[in-house]
Structure formats: structure tokens, C-alpha cells
Amino acid sequence: MPTLNDSLATLAATEATLRRLTGQLDDAALDFRPATDTWTIREILAHLVDDEAFIMRQRLERIAKEERPHLAPHDEKHWHANRNTARDARDELLADFQTQRIASLNVAQLLRPADWQRVGFQPEYGEFTAEDWLKHWADHDTVHVHQIEQTLNAYHQQ
Ligand code: NI
Secondary structure, three states, X not given: OOXXXXXHHHHHHHHHHHHHHXXXXXXXXXXXXXXXXXXXXXXXXXXXXXXXXXXXXXXXXXXXXXXXXEOOOOOHHHXXXXXXXXXOOHHHHHHHHHHHHHHHHHHHHOOOHHHHHOEEEEOOOEEEEHHHHHHXXXXXXXXXXXXXXXXXXXXXXX
């Protein structure tokens, strides 16, 4: 099992990884869709920005601040179909992710060891601690970084 510090280290590394993988990509690469039901790299970056701004940190903050907060499920498909796409230029996405991730890591620094054992409740997952949430968050980064790498490989092999 990853420790709290492992998860924080993963989260701290992602912004540089995203810049390395996508910071020079042109629109053809960013908008390449490997299959009809998969996301483009631009969509993955936008998803990471949106999750950071509206889901991931917000849940951590609520668990830290409220007594067993009841966290609303997030309908990712509905959100994706209706989200604001006005800031989806590559450099905007990378800058927004950086800003949001710095804020998230800053909030994480405010939590004491006991705070990581506080719990929240979400009807789809049940009860989980702040530490559980941080692990989920780091795993989510890893999944999507891998997805970007795979999409880039497919783009270069066309
Ligand atoms: Ni995701």
C-alpha cells in the first residue's frame, strides 16, 4: 500500500510529467482520437483540470472541515458533455492544472496526521478517509498519465 507521502509525491510530480508529455504537442496530436469511445489528450488534460478544480480538492476540503460530509456523486459523462471548453488551449490547460494542483497540495499541507483519518461518505463508494481519497487521487493521476502515453503512442504509429 502506498503511504500518504507516496501519494503526495505522485501528486507533486504530475504537473511536470504532463508538461513533458504534452507541452510541445500541436493540435493534431492533442485532438487525435484513437477510438470513437476514447478521449483525446486535450480532453484528458481538461478532465484533470476540472477534477482538480471541482471534485478532488473540494472533497478533501469537505472531509477536513465537515463532520462526515455527504459527498454528491459526480456524473462524469454529463459533465464532459456540458463543460465549458473556452479554456482548452494547451497552454491554458497546463497553466490551469498547475495553479489548481499547487492549491491542492497546499491544502494537503494544512492537514495534521489525525485529519487524514477523518471520513466522508459518498453513496457510490460508501465511507472513506481523507487518506483513502488522497490515494484514489494519486491513482487517478497515474491512470490518466498512462492513458496520455498510450494515446501518444497510437498517434505516432498511425
Ligand atoms: Ni478520470
